[in-house]
Structure formats: structure tokens, C-alpha cells
Amino acid sequence: MSARWRAAFGTACAALALAAASCGRAAAGTQTAPATASVQTRGVVIDAATRKPIPHAWVVVDGAAQKVAADGRFASMAGVTVIDARAPGYQRARTPVTGDAPVTVVLTPFRPKAVYLSVYGVLSPVLRDAAVKLQESNGINALVIDVKGDRGMTPYPSAARVAIGAAAKLPVHPAPMRDFAALVAELHRDGLYLIARIVVFKDDPLADAHPAWAVHDAQGQVWRDREQLQWIDPFVREAWTHNLDLAEEAARLGFDEVQFDYVRFPDAPGLRFAEPNTRANRTAAITGFLGAARERLARYNVFVSADIFGYVCWNADDTAIGQQIEQLGAALDYISPMLYPSGFTWGLPGCTRPTADPGQIVRRSLAEAQRRTGLPGVRFRPWLQAFRDYAFDHHEFDADEIRAQVDAADAEHTNGWMLWNPRNRYDPAQLPR
Template identity: 40%
Template sequence: MFPSRTRVRPRRLERRLPWPVSLAGLLIPLVLSVLTAAYVLWFRDDRTEVVVVDRVTGTPIAGAVIETDGAALQTDRTGRARLSVRAQETIRVSAPDHDAVLLKLDQERVRRVRIELRPNVVTGSVTRSGDGAPIAGATVRAVKAGATIVTAESDTRGQYLLRGVPEGAEIRIEHPDYAPMVVMLANDQTRLDAVLRPDVVLGIVRDTTGRPVRALVAAARGWVETGEDGSFRLKGVSVGDQVFVKAPGFRAAVLTVPENFRLDVSLEPIVIRAIYINALVAAKPESLEKRLQLVDRTELNAVVIDLKDSTGQVYYDTRVELARDIGAVRPILDPAKLVKDLKARGIYTIARIVVFEDPILAEARPEWAIKDQTTGQAWRTWNGLAWVNAYRQEVWNYNIALAVEAAAMGFDEIQLDYIRFPTDGPLQKADYGVAHTAENRTAAIGAFLRSAHEALLPTPAYLAADIFGLTMWELGDSGIGQNLEAVAGVVDYVCPMLYPSHFWSGSLGYELPNDHPYEVMRYSLENGLKRVPEARAKFRPWLQDFSYGRGKPYGPDEVRAQIRAVYDAGLSSWMLWNADSVYQEAALETSG
């Protein structure tokens, strides 16, 4: 036998590949599928990628809203979003604290769009000049085309945040105690730090005994009236500015704004006892000195001197061009030197300016004159004098310019005379260009005096107004535009011309008022004071030191009787009138 054989089945040879080759076989199909998907998305997807950034910083804006005709979505934290947009479709992109934009996609298929939004928030600080202290409560406004668009307020740290500021806006920062600041924003400016300058001075006005005084406090850019306690708050001033403090019955005070913006003022009381000196007398040294020696020897302490009288002539070398143009200048006085010399002698100086009886101006500027209804030419008084029209502001401006110039020369007071409409002549023929009613007349005179007063406020000079004596009794305007209440309300001093000889027969029950100087003066003053008791300190009457008309001539006794009447009526100041500037020394008390 043959030995048995075992059948051996041959082994199948297993083929093994290296492991890197095996992994590649798995990854390649995956990569190909990703690339295929990306290809499909990029080349076959019609969506557009939008990137929204801040125009100033370039940083992405997350949460920006993109609106299309059919949908709205927000950008992610990278400022991106994808959306389907048709050709020529307009999209709107907006984000908090940025201006929204509208964008039209002109191309058929726009793959990527970068959109820059303008920030419309402005932040900053408001601090005080000098020490840099924060200012709370400042109002910050964005203004465009004159309209306020948005407003904010600075906090206790002086910080503010202004939202919704339009492009090209003007920023205004304001605070009651500081000068305002106005800045035009630069392109894309988002921060504005403001430094404000204090411009309010605070203080109290008292007399020399410490009692509060009701006064007017003025500077170049405004004025205020003190309260009952004498306190004031004046805005519009800077360190070093002049401040003028005036109250009837007191000398004006001129002060300088200190660095702490605090002024406590003490006003010195003053009593005025004056004589009138006409320009011709004042121009002659010997004649002037004679009057000034009278002042030195007696209780007198003030003089009234003509700078412009009823002829229309201006008696000094004025810089008011109109006076030169119309030939009104007759320079026989040197007012600046005159004021200096008078003050060196302790004399209170008053400049007299006649206003509406001005034949020189009326002839040179006939369009400013009262017209004659029958001829169309200048209306004239019985003496043939033309008057300027008190309704014309050009006439106001001319006389106010002269008054301001006189104040600049150093006069303590400017006294306006003939502040009225005419009283003699063919009045029924006068044409004023407006209805010549009592209301219109009073309004015109009042408005002129108010304008003159305001012009003189930022000067050391007071404003006084001469009025007819009858105005103390007449409740209307006497046909001339003078009403006591209206005049007293807009000037510093009211000067009624209470000449007894000028009262009509029968006035106050006297056949000849001229012969009752004490009674006419006292009763008239007391009647006026009853009508405007709050204006007591403003009253300073003209007294008669001349003889006129029927009745006894005026001597020292008659003049002194009027002075006693002033005192007995509760007043202390007065002025003597004599057209020739000749006065009776015996009527006056000696000085010292």
C-alpha cells in the first residue's frame, strides 16, 4: 500500500496595501464632493454677499438690517449676510446709531457688496475754561437748516451723547451761565469736546447805608434790572468788561468784571441843583467862568449846557456824519475839555439836546419833515420854522447818535428837550404820513425815548426828558405826545417845566398863576407824584428864574418860593432856567 496522502489546499494570497494609500482612498471622494458642492454654491447660487462696516472705523457692524422687496435679515458678527437680490433691485441697509442707506444693484449678478454706514452719534464733554471743571446741565443741540434735529444734556461729569445727528449739522452748546459755543461738524466727526467761557456776573446793588437799590445794570451786550433785594444776574460779559450801574438819585457806577464774576456795588446818593448855560455863554471863557463861580459860591452843583439847541445847530466838532452833511455844525465848544474842567471842580455835567424842533434837518431832509397837506411842502409854524417828523426813525437815530457821542465825552447825563409834536402854527394842515391820534403820538414819543435810553444803558450817562408842566395835570397827551406815565417809564429823569408864568389864567384856581410860584410848583409836583409814585426819585423840575407875561416880576423871593415847594413836595433836586443864563444869587444858599 501506498501511504495515504493528505491533500493540502493552497492558501489564497491576501493582497495588503500600505495604510496611507488606503486613507487617501477614503478622503479623496469626500474632498471632491465638498469642492463640487462649493462649486455649485458659488457658480450656480444667485445669492449676494453683503458686508456692512462703519464708515469711520471700518469695523464690521453686527446686527445691521438688510431689507429687500421680499425679505429682511441681519448681518452676523462679522458684518456679513447673504441674500438673493434681483437685478436693479433696491436694498435698504440700517443699523443703530448709523444713517440708513438705499442701494440699487445695477449688475445682473453681484457677488459681493461692501456697504459703509455713516455713524450719527456725537459724544463729548463740556467743561469750564480756566479750571476744566465739568459743566452739568448744558444743552447740546444738532441744528440743520435752522431747525433743531436732536437735543441732549450734559450729565454731572460733563459728558453728553447726541444720537441721530445728520450729516453737515451744526452743534450748539448752551448753558445759562456760560457763553454759547457753535461748531460746524467736520465730515464723519463723532466727538466734540466743548470748553465754555463763563459769561454771567452776579451781584447786589446797595446804597452807602447797605440798603438794597432798584437799579439798572448794563454791559455792551445786555442789561437787567435788580430785584427788590438789589440782586442781579447779567449775562453776556467777559472778564475785564465794563459794567454800568445806574439808579435815579445816585451817581452812576462803572465797574470791571472780575475773574470770579461777582460784583457787589455801593451807589453814592446825589442831589442835583443845576443852572442852564446856553452854548454862546459857555463858549466865552469869561462868561462861563462867571457862572461857574456862582456854582462854587452857592448850593448849586450842576450845569446844563447846550450841545444842540432849537436852531438845529450842533455846537461842537461832532463825528456824526449827518450833522456835517446838513451843515449843522458850529464848533464853538470843546465838550470833552469842558467836561474834564467841570468835573475837576466837582460839577455834575448835563448835555442838553433839542430833538424835534430842528429847522436845519427839516430843510436839508424834507422827506423827514412834517408836510403841509395843502402844498406838499414843509409845514411851518407861525414863525416860519419847519419841524422834523417825530414819527420818523431817521430823526430818532440822528439825535440818539448825538446823545451817545455826548455820553462818550463824559457827560453825566443827557437831557432831551422838545421831545414832542408842535403846538403852534396851522396844525390842521400838518401831514405826518400816519394817523395823528393820541395813541400814535404817545407811542412814537415813548418808542423814541425807549430807544435813546437803551442806547445809553451801556454808558455812564443817565437819560433825562424835559416835558411840559401841563403834563403833570393832563391825563392824555396834550396833543403833543407827552404822557406822564409813558415818559416816566422809559427814562431815568423826568424834568417838568413848571414855570408859573406859562400856566393859563384860571389854572389851579388862580387868575394869575405867575403870582403863586410856591402853590403852582408844589401842587403840580404832588399831583404828578400821585400818578406815578414809583417814579419819585426820577422827578427833577425846571424852575422859573425869569419874568414873563402878566403879573409880578420874578426876583429872589419868587425863585426861592419854588425851591421851597420842591422840598415840601418831598423832592430834593431842581434846575433853574433862564434863556440868557442870568441867575439871582440872592435866591440861593451859600455853599459850605
């Protein structure tokens, strides 16, 4: 090793140690840089376009994740044959290690432009193929796929669901796919970035299997929402473990990102939980679960994201559901506010009819989220509306309205965007090109 590299890595190791000390707490499954004398693997993470270092990227060395230094460098005691790396705004990458030479890990900038597929959508060749073809017609380069949907169903036979007694059967065809990993690999070969959506605390089959874990009403009865579905108490750690088992399944299947939805308390008054229903307790439960997810998934080098209510970008409190926006960034690579104009039924100051100006809703909400968190736009990827309005005049959102939302997200420099249509039907003529 040359004198220049020895000097550089001495500085890098010192910087990493200082960063670890200032962090306040280190996640399990992560490590800080070792003393220079013990270094066996060393390198730098750079941007493929600019060739400049990427500060504070993540690398996984021998199953342990660590953040690189501000100059993009990292060092480890472990001797390995590959380095996995990722950073917000980039594709994750795997780089071979040859001998003891320093490794240059190159990450390619990437902005997902995604559409959503439910359990039924991904299992339907018609709907799935139509979504894949949007890559050619509209530049769609990513899919959000239900790994556990709103009704607790999975598109494949999940070992985690069987083990917990919550394997929900699909009521109609198609049947679950036995070799789901093969489909994931095929979609990757098509050049698509794949996001595994996991609905966490809205879980009717899990509540059926474990009634003691369910949310209860003021009379002590199991509570059901407007869809007559049961929820799981977010304070129940056994439910955390189960959902993390499922997230780990998704990582092993080959997904690039695990996205948690319904990672919140139900938005209804008068409910009973295992702990007092206070703001501090709620936010601790949600951030605790997300922190546990980052720890569990660290070795897989997958991105971790979560969906939040649109009004969470604006409300000073946790919106009574445990989502306090200032507390979410530490555990997540991406925060995904649901910025559907139809969801802003109370409007915004100066905007009383959100569906008449959908771009304003998206632009102002993202700007407010960045202001409050201090995070850059690349740490956000919003959900946008590609479905019929349900709150105002019930019209279908057309190409102009969808384009206005996309342009607003682009203007705030987000890490792309995701289009939601519950029927999984996306007309190329109505989508951005």
C-alpha cells in the same frame, strides 16, 4: 464761592427771571440774569449812606444793561474787569472787579441843583465861568448844557450833524470847541454833574437838509413856528436815528445824563404828518423814540430824561403833542416838567394868577404827576423859572420867588431841580443858597 453766596445768588437769579417775565418786554441791549451754573460775575448794589441794597438799580456788564433784583443783587455770565451802575437819586459809578469774588457796588446819593447853559453860554468863558462859580456861592452842583440847541446848533463839530447834512454854523463868535470832551472832563473835575440837552424835533437845519422830513401845513407847505423855525415830523424814523446818533456822541463825550427836549409834536392845529395825527399815533411815536433812546444808550450807563409841558402833569390826554405822562416813566430815569409859573396861563383850580404863588404851581403839579404815574418824587426833576414873567405883569423873578419854587420841589422829594434863564445870567444874590 461759599454756600451762603450760592444760595443768595440762586434766589437773586430766580427773582431777576421773574421780574423779566413780568416786565412785558425787554429793551435791546439789556439782559436778564443767567442760570447759576453759568455765573461769572456777581454782586450787590448798595447805598453809600445807609449800606442798604438799592432795588432795581441798573448795572452794565460787558456792554449789556440789566436791572438788579429787589434785594440789590445781580449776576451775569460775562467775566469783566469793571461794573457800571446807576439808579435814580444817585451818582452813577464804575467799580473794578477782582477775580471771581462777589462785587459790592456802592452808589452815592445825589440831587442835582442845576443851571442851564445854551450853546453860546457854554462857549463863552465869561458865562461858563460864572455858572461854575455858583458852586461856591449857591451850592449849584450841575449844569444843563446844549448839545443841540433850539436852532439846531452844537457847541462842537458834531460828526452826526455833518453826516446828515445839518451842521449849522454859529452866526457869530465864539466858534465851536474842537476838544469839547476836554471841557466836559474839566467840568467833572470841578465836581459838576453834566446833563446834555438835545432839542429833538424842532430842528431847522435838519429840515433844510431833508425837506421831506419836515412838518407840513394843510396846504402841503413846510410849516414854520412863531420863530420861523421848521420842525421835523416825529413819525420819521430816520430823524430818530440821527438824534440817537447825537445822543450817543454826548454819552461818549462823558456826559452823565442825556436830556431830550422838544420831544413832542408841535402845538399847532391843522398840520400834516407822515401818519394820521391821532392821540394813539402821537403817543406811540414819542414813547417809541424814548424807548429807542434807552436801548441805544444802555451800554453807556448814562441817565435818560425828557422835558415835558407843565400842563402835561394835569391834562388827561396827551395835550395834543404826544406827551401822555402815564406812558413816559418806562423809558426814562427822570421826567422833567417845565413848571414855569408864567407858562400856566390858564392857572390851576383855585390859582388864577400863578406868578403870585409860584410855589403852589410847582408843588401841586409835582404831586399830581406822582399821583397819576405812581412814580416816587425821585423820578422827577422839574425846570423852574429864573427869568422875567412873560404872561402876566412882566416882572423879574427874584430870590423869594425862585426860593418858593425850589422849596416846593424839595418838599415833593424830587431829584433836585433845574433853573432856566435863556440869557444864561444867574445873579448869586437871587438864587438859593
